[in-house]
Amino acid sequence: IFQERRLAAGKAIPVATRPGLQVLSLQRAELxxxxxxxxQATYEKLFAGQxxxxxxxxxADRPLDCRIDWAMGLELVHPKSGEDxxxxxxxxxxEHVFTVVWDVDDFEKARQHVLATGFEIQWEHDFGAHGPLKVHKQMVVRPSNTHGLQVILQEREMV
Known part of the structure; x- marks a missing residue:
């Protein structure tokens, strides 16, 4: 049903936005x-090698094996240590989906919204310019506030 509504011909896809917070898109899911x-073999098979x-x-200096397909928005995360x-x-x-990352248009507005609505920011960082990004800022909403799911809101601006 969701797909039928989302892909209905002639219908505009709604933008998930509220005053002060504009969510641009889901950037990736981390498994x-x-x-x-x-x-990796499972998802390569499922998506026909794409x-x-x-x-x-x-x-981030953690003992993790991370594999990311940026275009498909899928990251596989495996800890190299059981102690981490x-x-x-x-x-x-x-095994489970443990993180979802959404792009927002304005990091500071998103930050203000998160705090004003009673959520707690577990971590935030301004990565500065790197690679193809002129701006890259992230915040993690404490998972105990979001039913165990680690939610990351980020602002990214390409060079």
């Missing part, structure tokens, strides 16, 4: 997996 090779996983992904908090999360909850 926590126990076997990254098997997970995935192009980047495997040399910097994982992500390793403990995998042991406790098993």
């Amino acid at each position: 926590l997996v126990s076997d990254p090779d098997a997970a 995935l192009q996983f980047e495997t040399e992904v910097e994982a 908090k992500i390793g403990k999360l995998l042991a406790d909850k098993g």
